[in-house]
Amino acid sequence: MLQHQFHIPVMGTGHSIDSPIRVAHLGISSVMSVVDDLLCEKIRKYYAGTFNLPYQNIPRSAADGRAERITAYLDTVADIVSSKFEELKNAPLFEDSEKDRYFSLLPDGNPLKTIYHQISSLNDADERKKWIDELTARMTPGSIDVNIMAKVDALRTDKDDQPMSSEFSDASAALRGYANSKLSSSGLVLSAGFNPRLYGYLSEFNDFYRDASGQIKKQIILKVSDFRSALIQGKFLAKKGLEVAEFRIESGLNCGGHAFASDGHLMPVLPAGVPGEAGTACGNLSARWYKVFMKRSRWDYPELSAEEIKPKITVQGGIGTNGEMRRLLEDFEMDGTGWGSPFLLVPEATCVDEFTSKVLASAGERELYLSNVSPLGVPFNNVRGSGSEIHKKELIAKGKPGSKCPKGFLVSNTEFTESPICTASSQYQLLKINSIQESDFSDDDKEKQKNKVMEKTCLCTNLGTGSLIRLGIMKPSYGRQAICPGPNIAWFNREYSLEEMVDHIYGRSESLVPDERPHMFAKELVMYVDYVSELSLLTDPEDSGWKKLLKMKKNLEQGMDHCMEIANGTAYPGENLASLRETVTVQREKLNEISHANMLTPNCIFITVSTDRI
Incomplete structure (x- = not known):
């Protein structure tokens, strides 16, 4: 059971990559990206050393290296969170311990917090111990969720430069890495579009199905910007006997990272009828789940109520005050909310380097903009003055635009080459600029088009650089840090403690944002x-x-x-x-x-x- 009314969504490849290690033992759920398996490997090595865990490098040449690196990292995170949570549970209560902190962070009205306060007034030692033991048994850590961008799915070649089969594509290998991990009571957040091949691959892993007790070890969570899309994806999965545990509705534009604009569906409209629609949809889909489930399982389908089958509906994207959250939870009957960008200024929760943190804290509305820097060709929420922007301008000034493209997660363009290349790579940009230069366009048009080409930034590497600098794995002088805050960050202007941000979320303290902040x-x-x-x-x-x-x-x-x-x-x-x-x-x-x-x-x-x- 999740204890909080909010979760921390995925933020870039690196900024929430270790958030579960930071906050899961305190009952707070968060989402990690596994797009960059090479970054996962570096972070795993760091934390293995920090917590004295065994570590053996998985080389880039390993046959199934991407999946193995992701599994190894997620297993490491699971071990660390489990260890920290057990240590927290064994800590004393009412002695200002981490265990006390766990309960103080909970929202007022949470049953565990109510019991915690009741115990504090008990005088009988035996009764006090009995209630503490019962309370401790009911504690749960935050969920360790994992994000896969469904459309970031480049097909790979082997050491002989021959095409590999589809299960070795980037998204499929990431899925396999997650599915083979020891994570349980976890969610797989699928975002950035519908990928039928990837969704079909989910059916090959038992952890996505209910076991004999009716539990699902790894739940499917769909991040969507309109409910029609959610139902289409839900129907496809239902044909495989797979249930959707949660729909995470995200604003198409008022969010961090890539902005997948909807057809003008505004946030207030999307959740309005969702609870009823979701219930009806699940009633229709449950028969499909049952039919497919019975074909593949060796046990009876557990009898479940409509409420147990019904997926949760949560909302994220631009939430900035307790009042806004209450409207979503109370008026729209949402099951939870996602708070992303504000947590970029909470060092206890996210992995942001000092330079970038200062850029975010000083950024106003003019510094935050919807950019064209992404090689995916999708609008990307960005901030001016980042290390990545500075580095890009330096390369352009030297006449050497673009990146060496060391990772190639976003390769897609075949305008000049047989094999896809990335539009942020120096290879593509130099070829494209030369093509523009030789065209019949006017000089002004040539300059405009060249500038548009050079806007693209290497997100594969740069979105993870800040986390490596923060952990001391990379020197700050390397720079190049990219970050992807939503516009909401403009109203948060300094670093905050975890308590400050959680109290702000629950309306238990003076607001961290000014009254004039737009809704x-x-x-x-x-x-x-x-x-x-x-x-x-x-x-x-x-x-x-x-x-x-x-x-x-x-x-x-x-x-x-x-x-x-x-x-x-x-x-x-x-x-x-x-x-x-x-x-x-x-x-x-x-x-x-x-x-x-x-x-x-x-x-x-x-x-x-x-x-x-x-």
């Missing part, structure tokens, strides 16, 4: 209208993208109506509904101006927009 729904709305504005300038009415643009406009208009209903209601403490009212008014007018300027008005809709069908 999370307001910020998301501004980002989406800006996104539509940019798309409208780049899209021709004859292009297929025009239909998407019309759909986004319609969904935004519906979302703004819902936002205004919320804005005119009663605010939770610390919730800036005034900013939401003002933003809806301003952005509605801006969307209308965009519509008239770019012929997105109803009179010009010449494409039939059909209703989504599942």
Whole structure:
């Protein structure tokens, strides 16, 4: 059983890579990325030395090295968390120990925290011991969850440069590494799109199915930005007899890292009908689970109630105050929330180097922007002044743009080569710049296109650099640190203790953000209208993208109506509904101006927009 109303989502390849080691024993759940298995290996070596655990290097030349490195790292994390949690459970109570800290961090009203306070008033030694033992037995660590970006799935070649079979693709090898690990009561967070081949591969591992007792060792969690997509993926998995334990709804734009924009579905609209829809969907899917399960299992399918089958629904992306969280938990009946970017300024919870931490603390709204630095071609939330940006500019000034591409996780382009290469690599950028230079474009257009090419950054390496510097594995002088905060970080301006951030989340202390901070729904709305504005300038009415643009406009208009209903209601403490009212008014007018300027008005809709069908 999870004890908190929030979890710490995945943040880059390195910033939450050791978060479970830092906070899981205190009951806080977090998500690690295993995209970079080579980074996992370096971190494993560090922590093996720190905790006196055996370590044997798994070389890059190992036949199934990627999967083995991931398994070895996750096993190390599991061992460390287990050891720390057992040590915490054996600690004394009411002596300002880590065990006391565990209970003090819990939300008020948590049953364990209530018992903890009741025990403190007991005088009888035997009764006190009995209750302490019972309370200790009910303690649980935070979940150690693992993220795999489903579409980051490059196919690999062997030592003879021959294509390897699909189970050795990047995503499949990462999945195998997780599935073979000793983690239990853990979740696999699948994000960044639907990969049928990868989802089909899940069915080959028993840990994703219920055992004879009805438990699932490794749960499937889908990170989505619209519920239609969630159901499509859920149906595909159901045909394999696989259950979805949780849908993590994330704002398409108001989030950290890659921003996978939805069709204009705003956060207030997405969760509104989800609890009921999820229940209905699970009722329909349970028969499929049962049928497939009975074919593959050697035991009877455990009898489970509808509530036990129903997946949890959580929300993340831009949450910044207790009032916003309460609205999601109470009005929208969400089962939990994800708080990401604010934890980048909590050294006890995440792995961020000192230089980058200062950049984040001083960053205002102007320094945080939706960039084009990702080789995936997906908008990427970024901050100005990072080590990665400084290094990129230095290379460009030297006439040597791009990266050597030492890891190749994001290779995809075949414009100049038979084998895919990365658009952030020096190989691609030099070839592309030469092609532009030889084109018939004007000098101004050539410069614009070359600058666009050189925007791309090596995320494979640079997103992990900060964690290596923080742990002392790499010298700070190496630089190149990339980080991917959401816009919400603009309102957090210093480093915080774990207690400060958790108390802020639960509204138990003075707010860490100023009253004028815009509501999370307001910020998301501004980002989406800006996104539509940019798309409208780049899209021709004859292009297929025009239909998407019309759909986004319609969904935004519906979302703004819902936002205004919320804005005119009663605010939770610390919730800036005034900013939401003002933003809806301003952005509605801006969307209308965009519509008239770019012929997105109803009179010009010449494409039939059909209703989504599942």
